[in-house]
Amino acid sequence: MSEPNTITINGNAFTFEPGETILDIAKRQSIDIPTLCHLKGATPTGVCRICVVEVRGADKLLPACATPATAGMLVQTESPQVVAARRLILQMMLASGNHNCAVRGSDGRDWTHFQMGVQQDDQSGELCPVWGDCRLQDLAYRYQVDGHAFPRSPSPYPMETVNPFIVRDFARCIQCGRCVQACNEIQVNNAINFGYKGAFTKIVAAGDRPLRDSDCVFCGECVQVCPVGALVEKDVRYRVRQWETEQVRTTCSYCGVGCQLNLHVKDNRVVKVSGVEGVAPNYGSLCVKGRFGYDFVNSPERLKTPLIKENGQFREASWDEALDLVAARLGKIKTDHGPDSIGVLTSARVTNEENYLASKFTRAVLKTNNIDHCARL
Ligand code: SF4
Ligand code: SF4
Ligand code: SF4
Ligand code: FES
Incomplete structure (x- = not known):
């Protein structure tokens, strides 16, 4: 007899906590069950x-992500029946709409034929912008299927x-x-949902309007x-391919929350930003500024050196010169008029560390408690 709260996956027994799904247990044991x-x-x-997956005694295959584990369950994750079902699902997905990557259509034809096929599918000649960075394409490769098993059903909706x-x-x-779940359950913006029915099913914003005319806040x-x-992302489309970029982890500097970002860098330029999954405080989520507000990094108008104003005109200065000037001026004001003649204003729009330093500088160096913050202005 099996132990309580023990499940057997692919012949190996694992214990589980009540409420865990088959997928939860498989993930913990590094058993790869594909998900979309x-x-x-x-x-x-x-x-x-x-x-x-195949569960002994069940009259049909069960979705591992939505099936709670029960004691004594016997599960097969890659049986011939499971593989056949996954191949069929992938074939139907690839035949639906426009999947004109190499998965659909290359099958032995030369490059010219392939390109002509792409043009016919897309009416633009453009390959899919996420080619090589697509979960469906990955799974089509894994299960060796293409989009020719069923007649193609074009999408009724334009881009x-x-x-x-x-x-x-x-x-x-x-x-x-x-x-839909990311918008409604993770970000709780409730901007999009499923609309229409059957072959006309579409992800819609309220009133089936473009995102820009909806409640969407472009958190991404x-x-x-x-x-x-x-x-x-509009600015990333056809400008960069995922494998050409290096990812650099950093902390967003737009506010004090400290969201963890991956900067996608190509040729020493930031070309995309994504949230780092699975780590606090943001667990992959970002706001519009963190995700899309990175143009300034590469802006030719960005200030890269301090400027000192003399006779109404700014001139470039070194950091040493600028800091010496500020220190001398603040020191003189402090000597002539006392520390409390100086006040420091900081902002919620900088990092916690910067606010901490400003507080230390104000109280410990300037010797005044006159420090405040934009939230009270
Ligand atoms: S890369 Fe993915 S989304 Fe793009 S066409 Fe291929 S399967 Fe479809
Ligand atoms: S647009 Fe939404 S529903 Fe459609 S494939 Fe992407 S995540 Fe899934
Ligand atoms: S970008 Fe808009 S539609 Fe997408 S999750 Fe954010 S609010 Fe929702
Ligand atoms: S990942 Fe389980 S049903 Fe889609």
């Missing part, structure tokens, strides 16, 4: 079915390109619902969680 719709931290929906930061390509949407959470090329 599953979003950590959100309610499991079980819509894509790519995570199906939405009017938004300032996000391009929505409904023809590449696999309707996994991750964007939906872009980060989209597993395919249906949601893409």
